Amino acid sequence: AQKVTQAQTEISVVEKEDVTLDCVYETRDTTYYLFWYKQPPSGELVFLIRRNSFDEQNEISGRYSWNFQKSTSSFNFTITASQVVDSAVYFCALSLIQGAQKLVFGQGTRLTINP
């Protein structure tokens, strides 16, 4: 069975600070996907990124960056120069590459960016 743990329940920072959201996962499978989703106060789920287990390269997209380390089973998400609009609940998730792609979500981290 797969498991995703986001140990940080809530994080609060001041605007323009950098913030890292932690994600640790467990799976016995060697081929899997890792995801990050954003859930703003309006409630919808916004897809941010998908990485497969074969690709450990870090990725940067604007102020967002992701650090994937198979050695520690972690897929951490960093927001640089945070903005108030980044306030949301962020979910890390995992699915196997084969089969029905069922997503296993972490508990979520509520991020509050204060002006």
Added chain:
Amino acid sequence: NAGVTQTPKFRVLKTGQSMTLLCAQDMNHEYMYWYRQDPGMGLRLIHYSVGEGTTAKGEVPDGYNVSRLKKQNFLLGLESAAPSQTSVYFCASSYSIREGNQPQHFGDGTRLSIL
């Protein structure tokens, strides 16, 4: 392009009542899913479908039934609602592996309260 549409967006039920949540997608996706989101627990998979006429249980299927009579629709039924089923329900859809294995598209959610 509507994507994934969930009906209704809000509903209040009394214990013991029944209802059906409708999910419709216009992307010709093969796979469809129902998740529930409870505070502090992230999203959990209720049931899923890998094609028209097929359904399977997810992590938390008890108390729910589903049907996929048409490829574009995935219905979630509560036969006898219980307060423990108060939650936000999300539907999602995606292509199958052979079609390109893209990330799941989520609907905006249905907020369901059982009194």
